[in-house]
Structure formats: C-alpha cells, structure tokens
Amino acid sequence: MEKTFLMVKPDGVQRNLVGKIVSRFESKGYKLAGAKLMTISKETAEQHYGEHKEKPFFGELVDFITSGPVFAMVWEGENVINTARNLMGKTNPSEAAPGTIRGDYGLTVGKNVIHGSDSTESAEREINLFFNKEDLISYEKQDSEWIY
Ligand code: RTP
Ligand code: MG
Numbered sequence: 001m002e003k004t005f006l007m008v009k010p011d012g013v014q015r016n017l018v019g020k021i022v023s024r025f026e027s028k029g030y031k032l033a034g035a036k037l038m039t040i041s042k043e044t045a046e047q048h049y050g051e052h053k054e055k056p057f058f059g060e061l062v063d064f065i066t067s068g069p070v071f072a073m074v075w076e077g078e079n080v081i082n083t084a085r086n087l088m089g090k091t092n093p094s095e096a097a098p099g100t101i102r103g104d105y106g107l108t109v110g111k112n113v114i115h116g117s118d119s120t121e122s123a124e125r126e127i128n129l130f131f132n133k134e135d136l137i138s139y140e141k142q143d144s145e146w147i148y
Contacts, residue, residue, distance in 0.1 A: 001148065003033060003074055003136075004081045004117045005126035010068035011111040013037070018071045021101060021114060024087060030077040031148040034136040040066050048129055057110070064110060072130045077148040081123050084116045 006025070008018050026032070040048070045062045052058050075084065089100025093112050096103035106112040117123035127136075141147050 001031075001076050002078060002080050002120070002123075003076045003127060004084050004123045005115075005130060006073045006075055006084055006117075007115040007130075008071035008073075009065060009111070009113055009115060010070055011064075011107070012105070012113040013069050013071055015105070015113075017105055017113060020105075021071075022073070024101060025073075025075050025084065028083070028087065029148060030075045030080055030084075031139075031141065033074040033076045033138070034131050035071065035073040036131075036135070037069050037071050038130075039069050042066055044129060048126060060110060074127055074131060074136055081117055081120060085118060088114050088116050 008021050012018065012021060022032075022035075042062060045065045046053075049058065049061055049065070052061060055061075077083075087101060089096030089102035089106070091102075091112060092109045093102045093106025094108075096106060096112075098104065101114050102112050117126050
C-alpha cells in the first residue's frame with residue numbers, strides 16, 4: 001500500500017493544531033503507520049529540503065523547521081501521496097482553498113503548518129530519513145478492500 005510522509009511544522013505544533021491535522025487524515029480514511037514528536041537537526045533539515053539548497057529561502061526554511069518540535073507521521077492508503085497534497089492545499093496559504101489545511105490554518109508561505117511528500121521517490125526518501133523500519137506498524141483493521 002502507498003505510503004507518504006507528512007509533518008506538522010513547528011508553527012502547527014506551537015498553535016496546538018496537531019490533533020486537528022491528524023483528524024483530517026483519519027476522517028478521510030487513511031491509516032496511520034507511524035508518528036512521533038521530534039526536533040530536527042540542522043543536518044536532517046538540510047537533507048530533507050535538499051532540493052531547495054540553491055533557493056534564496058533555504059536558510060530561513062532550515063532555521064524555521066529546526067526552531068521547535070515537529071510532529072512527523074507516515075500515512076498509508078491508495079493514492080495517499082497526491083490526495084494528502086490536495087488536502088493540504090497550495091504551498092502559499094493565501095492561495096490555498098478554504099477547506100484545505102493550509103487554507104484554513106496557514107498564515108504565510110514560510111509558516112504553512114504542514115509538509116507532505118510530493119512524489120513516490122520523495123515519500124520513500126523522507127520516510128527513511130525520519131523513521132526506522134521498526135517504528136512503522138503494519139496492521140489490519142477489517143477484512144475490507146476499502147477500509148485502509
Ligand atoms: P513542503 O515541501 O514543505 O511540503 O511544501 P511544498 O512542497 O508545498 O513547497 P516547496 O516548493 O517544496 O517548498 C518547501 C517550503 O519552502 C517554503 N517556501 N518559502 N519564501 C518563499 O518564497 C518560499 N517558497 C517556499 C514553504 O514553507 C514551503 O512549504
Ligand atoms: Mg515540497
């Protein structure tokens with residue numbers, strides 16, 4: 001089953017949005033495979049956002065993501081990578097539609113509450129960067145094809 005890496009960013013943790021954000025993905029019907037509250041080292045942050053190394057906002061991005069605890073998660077379900085991105089909304093909260101996480105809770109492009117993997121390759125890379133294999137739980141809920 002497809003897996004994605006999602007992370008409530010430091011602004012979301014500081015603003016007590018962890019429960020609300022987890023609830024969106026639970027309500028949608030996806031399955032939680034792993035989660036932890038953690039602080040990110042500068043090295044891990046630079047690796048995680050490596051694709052943005054040359055961007056002018058890279059330093060600010062790394063400083064922000066390491067500024068306080070984040071809530072890292074792995075979610076599972078059919079097409080979860082793309083669907084989670086749709087539930088998150090556009091990168092800039094001022095362009096994100098109401099009803100999306102960033103549309104409802106995000107303030108600025110820098111403080112946009114949540115991260116989500118954008119491809120199967122980045123999902124695999126990010127899951128491996130943040131979680132050990134034994135931290136991810138595989139479990140059955142019900143004998144049904146459509147309950148993940
Ligand atoms: P993320 O990686 O955090 O899930 O966000 P994303 O895919 O929607 O956006 P991406 O292009 O990967 O950018 C990563 C994060 O960098 C910050 N950003 N700042 N100042 C700026 O112009 C700017 N552009 C991007 C955002 O916090 C974005 O989430
Ligand atoms: Mg991204």
